[in-house]
Amino acid sequence: MGLLDELESEAQRRKSNDEDASVLKAARETAYRTVLEPAMADLLAYLKELAAKLTELQPKIAIRHSLAGYGDVVAYVEHEFDVREVRQPSSKEITVAFHAAVSSSECPSVQIEGGARVRAVSASFQRHRLGAPLAASKDASGEVVAATFKAKGRIPLTAVFSADAASGQLRLSFSNFDDFATAVKTVAPDQVNEELYDKIGRYLMREPTDLMREVLPENYRSQLRARVHHEEVKRRWESQIVSRQQEDIALLKREYGIGARFNRIGDAMGKLRGLVSRK
Template structure:
């Protein structure tokens, strides 16, 4: 291929790439305008109706999280909700916030000893605003070396739903629902429907739902199964090798043990023959 042909080929490749990018951008913008924008309005209306019913019914919704070094935090949702939305020309975001006051009587009272452990748990309590340690004990230098921890305060819960023309998808984030962290999931436009709204409502109420469980593609599942099989075969071979090595070691111990005993007998016989040869 000549130089001019190479340059022409590169120019065509770049043009094709730019056209693909423009087509993808247009498809995302269309999905936002035709599907996501009205779907976000429907989701906002659904959440408004949901929180209105929850305020009336006041169901007992428990929030439980395990805190490393302490134990389980237990709280119950306070049915005071703040639902808001923000709009931009090419994006929309819905935010729902509420709190779960911690039931201190249902949380453990943990006595911690050692400066390092006290500092670590104090940092966690401070990070999540769970109160200060109680009855601290100090050493001669004034450093806290022991304390009692009893959780109090409120667990903030936040759900954010965002859609924009740039991504053409719905992005959901939930903070402090499944644990003391933020979980994120992206949903394609064709899946934003009444069934999704129902799953979101059940998730917010802590009912069983598949909302935050990802469905893995079949090819990826096949890869995982193959990897698990390979690891299982590897473990079996390693177990067989270890067992064979142990058998060899035991055999060597027996062989060397018998040889050592024969060597001792041989040495004793040699000494006896030597003594007998020295007699007159």
């Protein structure tokens, strides 16, 4: 292929890529305008109604998060919900914010020893606004070497639902729901429906739901199954090799023990014959 042909081929490839990108962009914009934009209005109405019902009924909703070095932090949802919407020409975002009050009586009182451990747990308490350490003990240099921790305060919980024409998808973000972290999931337009709203509502109420459980593609699940099978076969072979080695070692010990006994008997007989001949 000559130089001009190579340049023409590259030009056609770039043109094709640009056309594909334009088609994809148009498809995403269409999905946003026709599906996601009206769906966000439905989701907003659902969340406002849910917040009103929860405020009226005041159900007891427990939050239990594990904190490294400390233990479980137990809190209960305060039914004061802030539901807001931010609109842009090509995007919408809904935020649901509320708090859970820490139940100090249900949280452990933990004595932490060692300066490094005290600093680590103290940093976690400060990061999550769970109070300060109690009854700190210091060494001669003034450094804290031991402290008692007991959680208190409020845990902020925030759910953010956003959709835009650029991505053509619904993005879910939940902070401090399953643990002290933020979980994110994207949902395709064809999956945004009343069933999804119901799952979101149950997730916010901490009821069992598969909302944040990812469904793996079949080819990826096949790869995982093959990997698990390979590891299982590998473990079986390793176990057989170790077992055979142990049997061989035991056999060598037995043979060595018998040979050693015969050698000791032979040495004794030789000494006895030597004594008899000298006499």
